[in-house]
Amino acid sequence: RPAASAPVLSPREDELFMAEALKVGQTGLGRTWPNPSVGAVVVQHVDGVPRIVSSAATAPTGRPHAEPLALAAAGELARGSTLYVTLEPCSHHGRTPPCADAVIAAGVSRVVAAIEDPDHRVKGRGVARLRAAGIWVTVGVGAEQALFDHAGHIRRVTEGRPHVMVKMAVSADGKAAHAGPKPAVVTGPEARARAHLMRAHTDAILVGLGTVLADDPMLTCRLEGYESRSPVRLVLDAELDIPLTSALVRTACDVPLWVIAAEDAPAHRAAALNERGVEVLRAPRGADGRIHIPAMVKLLGLLGLTRLMVEGGPTTAARFLEAGVVDEVAVFRSPVILGSDAFPALAGRPLIRLTQPVGFAEVERAELGADHLVRLWRR
Numbered sequence: 001r002p003a004a005s006a007p008v009l010s011p012r013e014d015e016l017f018m019a020e021a022l023k024v025g026q027t028g029l030g031r032t033w034p035n036p037s038v039g040a041v042v043v044q045h046v047d048g049v050p051r052i053v054s055s056a057a058t059a060p061t062g063r064p065h066a067e068p069l070a071l072a073a074a075g076e077l078a079r080g081s082t083l084y085v086t087l088e089p090c091s092h093h094g095r096t097p098p099c100a101d102a103v104i105a106a107g108v109s110r111v112v113a114a115i116e117d118p119d120h121r122v123k124g125r126g127v128a129r130l131r132a133a134g135i136w137v138t139v140g141v142g143a144e145q146a147l148f149d150h151a152g153h154i155r156r157v158t159e160g161r162p163h164v165m166v167k168m169a170v171s172a173d174g175k176a177a178h179a180g181p182k183p184a185v186v187t188g189p190e191a192r193a194r195a196h197l198m199r200a201h202t203d204a205i206l207v208g209l210g211t212v213l214a215d216d217p218m219l220t221c222r223l224e225g226y227e228s229r230s231p232v233r234l235v236l237d238a239e240l241d242i243p244l245t246s247a248l249v250r251t252a253c254d255v256p257l258w259v260i261a262a263e264d265a266p267a268h269r270a271a272a273l274n275e276r277g278v279e280v281l282r283a284p285r286g287a288d289g290r291i292h293i294p295a296m297v298k299l300l301g302l303l304g305l306t307r308l309m310v311e312g313g314p315t316t317a318a319r320f321l322e323a324g325v326v327d328e329v330a331v332f333r334s335p336v337i338l339g340s341d342a343f344p345a346l347a348g349r350p351l352i353r354l355t356q357p358v359g360f361a362e363v364e365r366a367e368l369g370a371d372h373l374v375r376l377w378r379r
């Protein structure tokens, strides 16, 4: 049994190696759905000094899982090692054998996991399996960060819907965009880079039809080095009025575009969109005749999305906040004044509902060039 001979690492060393595993896991955010993006790091003592011998994140589209990839890369060095993993190794037979079994087979001495996997097929059974094999297991190192990183997975497996983030760029006078055919440039290059990284790290990005008609956006990730990381693009369009000539529809064969329509939206419109590579989803209407936001968000969960970013515009942001399905708000504040012909950032609601929503706590405040980013999470 390997446990007795395992070299002991200090709590401080545990935190440092887990921090590395979390960093590795974060690189896969946005491209592993419906699975979480897990990070795994194999640490082996070389001449008495603990060193990282391999690391891996869950592969794009969710398989293979992180642990077998990291263990394979470590080869014989996995024997007697400590494995740091940001989520409890799985215990279920999915399309791949359980990671817990791979960890046991590799001869790992100790496993440090950040959090338990809330997936009902796992839920502590991965840890139990490891312990039954004589592996020393510690759970909870780096848990706070892991709960952020796995928020999408946790929300999907416990509530059946993705983690929902509302992102908005707001001018100094509380406006979202000029009234006109082109979007106002509100924020500078640093803020733009951060916003595009957010796009890379989300599974899907959603706008209302109003934004499509006003801005004709692409909604792709155009950050250098991340060009292939565009999320699924979603448009809330109850009546299927999206122009076939829009940039979104014209690029539907390159980057997925799903249009969310009401159940009774015209079939000939849906057919025209399908012909151009657009996926048309049908969601029920609420009492106000518009698409029922909570039902629609559940539908996205059923389709496997774990992280949804709502990018506008003012009406759509207000509707999501109103529906109570928002978990995170990211507001970029710019010093630019847009003036009286621009739209208020939140339609028909005071801006404070967006900048200081009730029940949310600030988790980040950053200066990005001349702009400020504030991120808030639902408590």
Ligand code: AOF
Binding pocket: 034, 035, 036, 037, 038, 057, 058, 062, 063, 064, 065, 066, 067, 087, 088, 089, 090, 093, 094, 095, 096, 099, 117, 119, 122, 157
């Ligand atoms: C791990 N390591 O890297 C990931 C895990 O459909 P399957 O068989 O791929 O299983 C998906 C579930 O596995 C997912 O819901 C989550 O509980 C877990 N994801 N587990 O040990 C990983 N991505």
Ligand code: ZN
Binding pocket: 065, 066, 089, 090, 091, 098, 099, 100
């Ligand atoms: Zn697994």
